[in-house]
Amino acid sequence: MMRFDIITVLPELLESPLGHSIMQRAKDRGLLEVHLHQLRDYAEGKHRQVDDYQFGGGAGMIMKPEPIAACIEKLKSERDYDAIIYVTPDGQRLDQAICNRMSMLQNVIILCGHYKGVDERIRQRYITQELSIGDYVLSGGELAAAIIVDAVGRLIPGVLNDETSALFDSFQDDLLAPPVYTRPAEWEGMPVPEVLLSGHERNIDEWRHEQSLLRTRERRPDLLEKYEKG
Ligand code: ADE
Secondary structure (H helix, E strand, C coil), X not given: CEEEEEEECCCHHHHCCCCCHHHHHHHHCCCEEEEEEEHHHHCCCCCXXXXXXXXXXXXXXXXXXXXXXXXXHHHHHXXXXXXXXXXXXXXXXXXXXXXXXXXXXXXXXXXXXXXXXXXXXXXXXXXXXXXXXXXXXXXXXXXXXXXXXXXXXXXXXXXXXXXXXXXXXXXXXXXXXXXXXXXXXXXXXXXXXXXXHCCCHHHHHHHHHHHHHHHHHHHCHHHHHHHHHC
């Protein structure tokens, strides 16, 4: 069982993306737990303020350290965490290898940034890993957190129906997945490649591997270099 604790000022943003399909099935099967924590509940004062002005001047608010620390300390007092992740555009770029490794952990905290980010001292004191989902800026870390939970959650053993199917995903061996077809065998004058109808397993495997290589060479030559290096 894997447990995610997500710290956010907008828990509503995460409820729907993690409440359907494979993620909901993983929860129903007791393989995945996702707990959302409203950061404001850990803030002091009548206004429960979670952000403040930036020292040194400059536009945009910064997330205050105290509420974040209070929430993380409470969680840490309840169980041990294998990772405390901060999602941020200046983090390490998420990829399938990182997801594979993370799927073997048990308890993970994800801190979602908002405004102009969190006070640097929180990163220094608590954060064990900083992840970005790509070179573009979101308005908050919630969608990045949802992407991480989805990409990691489906890799937990028992979550996917066909246990082997994640092995053939794009990126699992640094290659993109081959094209796929279903019925009808001919649609609008476009036939399905002959070999897929042949029932000849070895030829089919070979064809798929070739197509993976072709597709990767065409679309992602950067991945192919990784693949060829092994
Ligand atoms: N927060 C804002 N932009 C982000 C990104 N690209 N990745 C992760 N967290 C973010």
